[in-house]
Amino acid sequence: MSLAEESSVVSVFTEEEEESLNRRYTLWIKEALDELPHNFTITDPFLSGHPIVFASLGFLKMTGYSRAEVIGRNGKFFQGPKTNRRSIMEIREAIREERSVQVSLLNYRKSGSPFWMLFHMIPVFGRDDGKVINFVAVQVPISGRDHHRKLTSVGDDVSSLDHSEFVFGSCRREVCFGNFVQHRALPVECDDDEQGLEDWEYCEASESEKLRAVEAINNVLSVLTRYSELSGRLVCGKRYCLRGVDCLSSSLVISLGRIKQSFVLTNPCIPDMPIIYASDAFLTLTGYKRHEVLGQNCRFLSGVDTDSSVLYEMKECILKGQSCTVQILNYSNRKDKSTFWNLLHISPVRNASGKTAYFVGVQVEASCRNTESKELRPETKQLSVVGAVRVAVRSSFMVTC
Amino acid sequence: MLLKIKRVPTVVSNYQKDETVEEGGCGRNCLSKCCIDGATLPLYTCKNLNKSIGEKSEAPVKFLESLVLGEWEDRFQRGLFRYDVTACETKVIPGKYGFIAQLNEGRHLKKRPSEFRVDKVLQPFDGNKFNFTKVGQEELLFQFEASSDDSRIQSFPCIPLEADSPSVVAINVSPIEYGHVLLIPRVLDCLPQRIDHKSLLLALQMATEAANPYFRLGYNSLGAFATINHLHFQAYYLTMQFPIEKASSLKITSTNDGVKISKLLNYPVRGLLFEGGNSIKDLSDTVSDASVCLQNNNIPFNILISDSGRQIFLLPQCYAEKQALGEICSKLLDTQVNPAVWEMSGHMVLKRKEDYEEASEEKAWRLLAEVSLSEERFKEVNTMIFEAIGLSSHEVAEEEEEEQSSMNNGFIRVHCPSVKDEEACI
Numbered sequence: 034m035s036l037a038e039e040s041s042v043v044s045v046f047t048e049e050e051e052e053s054l055n056r057r058y059t060l061w062i063k064e065a066l067d068e069l070p071h072n073f074t075i076t077d078p079f080l081s082g083h084p085i086v087f088a089s090l091g092f093l094k095m096t097g098y099s100r101a102e103v104i105g106r107n108g109k110f111f112q113g114p115k116t117n118r119r120s121i122m123e124i125r126e127a128i129r130e131e132r133s134v135q136v137s138l139l140n141y142r143k144s145g146s147p148f149w150m151l152f153h154m155i156p157v158f159g160r161d162d163g164k165v166i167n168f169v170a171v172q173v174p175i176s177g178r179d180h181h182r183k184l185t186s187v188g189d190d191v192s193s194l195d196h197s198e199f200v201f202g203s204c205r206r207e208v209c210f211g212n213f214v215q216h217r218a219l220p221v222e223c224d225d226d227e228q229g230l231e232d233w234e235y236c237e238a239s240e241s242e243k244l245r246a247v248e249a250i251n252n253v254l255s256v257l258t259r260y261s262e263l264s265g266r267l268v269c270g271k272r273y274c275l276r277g278v279d280c281l282s283s284s285l286v287i288s289l290g291r292i293k294q295s296f297v298l299t300n301p302c303i304p305d306m307p308i309i310y311a312s313d314a315f316l317t318l319t320g321y322k323r324h325e326v327l328g329q330n331c332r333f334l335s336g337v338d339t340d341s342s343v344l345y346e347m348k349e350c351i352l353k354g355q356s357c358t359v360q361i362l363n364y365s366n367r368k369d370k371s372t373f374w375n376l377l378h379i380s381p382v383r384n385a386s387g388k389t390a391y392f393v394g395v396q397v398e399a400s401c402r403n404t405e406s407k408e409l410r411p412e413t414k415q416l417s418v419v420g421a422v423r424v425a426v427r428s429s430f431m432v433t434c
Numbered sequence: 435m436l437l438k439i440k441r442v443p444t445v446v447s448n449y450q451k452d453e454t455v456e457e458g459g460c461g462r463n464c465l466s467k468c469c470i471d472g473a474t475l476p477l478y479t480c481k482n483l484n485k486s487i488g489e490k491s492e493a494p495v496k497f498l499e500s501l502v503l504g505e506w507e508d509r510f511q512r513g514l515f516r517y518d519v520t521a522c523e524t525k526v527i528p529g530k531y532g533f534i535a536q537l538n539e540g541r542h543l544k545k546r547p548s549e550f551r552v553d554k555v556l557q558p559f560d561g562n563k564f565n566f567t568k569v570g571q572e573e574l575l576f577q578f579e580a581s582s583d584d585s586r587i588q589s590f591p592c593i594p595l596e597a598d599s600p601s602v603v604a605i606n607v608s609p610i611e612y613g614h615v616l617l618i619p620r621v622l623d624c625l626p627q628r629i630d631h632k633s634l635l636l637a638l639q640m641a642t643e644a645a646n647p648y649f650r651l652g653y654n655s656l657g658a659f660a661t662i663n664h665l666h667f668q669a670y671y672l673t674m675q676f677p678i679e680k681a682s683s684l685k686i687t688s689t690n691d692g693v694k695i696s697k698l699l700n701y702p703v704r705g706l707l708f709e710g711g712n713s714i715k716d717l718s719d720t721v722s723d724a725s726v727c728l729q730n731n732n733i734p735f736n737i738l739i740s741d742s743g744r745q746i747f748l749l750p751q752c753y754a755e756k757q758a759l760g761e762i763c764s765k766l767l768d769t770q771v772n773p774a775v776w777e778m779s780g781h782m783v784l785k786r787k788e789d790y791e792e793a794s795e796e797k798a799w800r801l802l803a804e805v806s807l808s809e810e811r812f813k814e815v816n817t818m819i820f821e822a823i824g825l826s827s828h829e830v831a832e833e834e835e836e837e838q839s840s841m842n843n844g845f846i847r848v849h850c851p852s853v854k855d856e857e858a859c860i
Binding site: 118122125126234291292356382383385386387409414416417420421423427428429 | 493494495497499500501502503504505506507508510511518520521522523524525611612613647648671672673674675679685709741744745
């Protein structure tokens with residue numbers, strides 16, 4: 034890539050994404066990870082969009098991207114039209130259920146050319162709170178030499194033959210078991226390999242490739258564990274305790290991260306009804322940082338001129354478990370410390386047990402209400418946030434671990 | 435012999451009254467000539483999509499999803515639903531497939547059951563019975579259509595209900611899950627409940643447009659537990675995988691338009707899975723051809739549109755017929771679970787607490803196995819379908835055999851479709 038092209042590459046990652054690993058594993062983590070020879074990526078499910086926050090040099094070499102082009106992207110970025118839907122679903126469900134998965138996957142390089150690899154992903158848990166801190170994914174390229182592993186079960190006895198020597202002369206050919214077994218193939222390079230790759234329904238990894246994946250995962254995990262010890266916030270590969278009640282599952286956080294409007298979730302079952310989730314848009318609107326608002330009651334947004342009768346009205350609705358919409362004066366922490374009129378809608382939200390688990394509060398800055406004819410009506414937009422939260426929360430507790 | 439069963443019909447509209455009682459005229463703000471003048475409804479027009487768009491489940495909530503959820507929540511807060519579905523306890527049944535059970539005692543009224551004819555999949559539209567022109571306009575959320583060209587997605591908050599064939603999205607007042615809606619193609623045309631190419635395409639376009647793998651569309655034919663003989667599809671959001679989506683499949687064949695047809699494996703219900711195709715229309719047309727064949731041969735069936743419109747399951751069934759002939763054991767009948775498309779997919783709504791508490795994968799499997807066609811019948815039906823799609827059964831049988839031999843241990847073989855000669859393997 035020429036210098037001119039390089040400078041025009043736009044970094045898609047945010048400061049939060051860049052700093053994600055440093056916070057948990059100290060400033061030396063990236064250097065340590067860079068010493069590993071494997072291809073792997075690390076994601077942070079607590080950041081909106083479930084982005085990659087680290088990609089190894091091996092991974093970058095394999096895919097042809099630069100670090101700046103990868104950090105901040107979701108893993109799906111490397112999938113393409115011929116990536117097997119079932120495999121995509123398996124990975125998605127593993128993330129949702131916070132468990133590991135190993136599956137062959139077709140990915141695409143920056144050049145657009147596809148390649149098969151063995152994708153092995155594990156969750157990394159916080160030892161103290163059982164939360165999923167990161168997902169680590171290792172990618173082992175599959176050579177394609179060993180796609181047929183069950184030859185011995187069909188037709189003639191070929192148990193004495195070494196499977197790894199069965200290389201197909203051309204990967205474009207339809208495999209015919211009967212004929213093939215009779216002619217022992219000589220190891221031949223697949224020339225038009227890349228052409229036919231996309232049309233393969235599946236590509237099984239060899240035993241050695243699978244072992245390499247496990248080895249890589251263990252190496253990455255041990256580096257992360259070691260550095261998490263240094264920071265005092267240990268991680269591990271297994272969940273040592275059930276996630277706390279006030280701890281949102283990573284899959285719920287991922288779902289909530291899709292909602293781009295300003296909103297918070299509060300927990301009415303904990304004293305003083307603290308905020309347990311705040312969207313990025315909420316932080317932008319109010320000017321606060323995430324760690325400043327989590328665990329706090331929303332009253333920090335009220336000030337001297339906030340109408341106390343409105344606050345009372347809200348409190349009544351919460352006690353009765355009802356929805357309401359109020360117009361309330363809020364005080365921001367933005368540079369200008371300005372106040373703003375917040376058209377706030379609150380509503381109780383139930384989880385799979387059928388009982389109220391949270392309250393959702395959706396903020397709309399009054400002056401920002403667009404009435405563009407092509408957009409959703411502001412009221413509909415606000416309610417759509419409530420709806421999206423309901424859908425996300427409803428299923429989040431249904432996960433069987 | 436006229437086959438009938440007694441069921442309490444699902445109430446999908448607040449204006450759906452007992453079949454015997456009929457009110458003329460209005461004041462109910464319905465869709466008939468009496469009220470429709472001056473009625474307005476938001477209109478959402480999607481691009482006439484040629485290829486499935488890339489969907490990412492972590493991607494921001496899309497416009498159509500916001501429209502559905504926002505309007506639904508509005509009706510929810512206005513109290514238009516018969517009960518709060520989010521207050522119904524739900525769980526995943528432990529097991530390999532993860533069947534989803536819900537305890538919903540309020541969905542089915544303790545009404546006197548009505549008689550449903552279950553021996554005819556094709557029945558003419560009857561204006562005297564409840565149909566969607568009788569719903570109140572407040573139950574409609576928006577109009578939905580695909581534009582005839584590649585224009586941008588458009589949305590208009592308030593547009594007159596078009597005089598010519600609007601397709602609408604309405605709420606289901608007895609929802610199975612949050613966001614449960616009905617897609618009613620060309621509502622004013624009063625089409626009976628039967629698949630036609632244009633309508634299935636619209637349903638597929640909606641699934642594609644929603645771009646959310648957890649938003650599925652379903653269809654029940656008459657005889658497969660559709661309660662209303664007015665063409666409609668259903669849809670709702672559930673952020674879980676359906677058991678049927680986890681089942682493995684075995685490819686049977688591909689059509690000339692690139693639509694891959696597989697059969698389900700290791701699932702209690704025998705069915706076909708359609709995917710691929712050079713365009714959404716190709717996929718939709720193939721499934722329509724198959725459905726029309728089933729309809730014409732009086733075979734009841736359900737359709738599930740899954741994976742944002744990339745996968746379509748076609749599930750023929752015979753439960754109602756068995757029920758009418760007294761062939762279903764009372765234990766299963768007592769659960770009063772009517773295996774419509776959602777149940778077939780693995781989402782079971784249970785009316786009785788004991789059924790919910792004692793729900794198991796084995797029980798779910800047993801129920802669905804009763805619903806499924808037998809292996810022989812399924813093979814017969816497939817032959818019919820493949821003929822209707824224009825594939826010679828000879829071709830299909832050969833491919834099936836080949837696939838069978840390579841599937842001995844559940845291994846999916848590598849398939850490169852671009853080559854004809856097989857001897858040059860080496």
